[in-house]
Amino acid sequence: MEIVRFTSGQHEFTTLSRRIRYQVFVEEQQVPESLEYDEFEDASLHYLVFSDGKAVATCRRRETSKGIKLERFAVVREARGMGAGELMIRHLLQEVLPLNRPVYLHAQVQVAGFYSKHGFVAKGPRFEEAGIGHYLMVYKREETA
Numbered sequence: 001m002e003i004v005r006f007t008s009g010q011h012e013f014t015t016l017s018r019r020i021r022y023q024v025f026v027e028e029q030q031v032p033e034s035l036e037y038d039e040f041e042d043a044s045l046h047y048l049v050f051s052d053g054k055a056v057a058t059c060r061r062r063e064t065s066k067g068i069k070l071e072r073f074a075v076v077r078e079a080r081g082m083g084a085g086e087l088m089i090r091h092l093l094q095e096v097l098p099l100n101r102p103v104y105l106h107a108q109v110q111v112a113g114f115y116s117k118h119g120f121v122a123k124g125p126r127f128e129e130a131g132i133g134h135y136l137m138v139y140k141r142e143e144t145a
Helices: 011-028 084-099 109-116
Strands: 002-006 045-051 054-064 067-075 103-108 120-129 132-139
Touching: 002 011, 002 084, 011 045, 011 054, 011 067, 045 084, 054 084, 067 084, 084 103, 084 109, 103 109, 103 120, 109 120, 109 132
Parallel strands: 067 103
Antiparallel strands: 002 045, 045 054, 054 067, 103 132, 120 132
């Protein structure tokens, strides 16, 4: 598997990413399309994971007033459990941790354990986003002596 970083102006990659997000969020999870694509598309850095030349996963990251937000993690059904999510989260953490800013995400309840395994800790109560239960999760940096 390989991961590619791109911006919204790179139309071929953007098309592939949007196709995955549409399949996972709009079709599978019934998120309204109007909520899936937002005003942050152009300000975000986007990522695609390719397996045997086929785009199988995507996510994005963006700067906010609170830190760096990781979001829109989506893996096509047939590629789940094959390591694409692991590759994305590890790659993003390698990129963002040296920036020394807080790193956070809104994790769907059913995948909060995945993010916990990668150093994220739930903060605050469960909340709804697009009709789906989420937790705010913040990356817990290792303490250095």
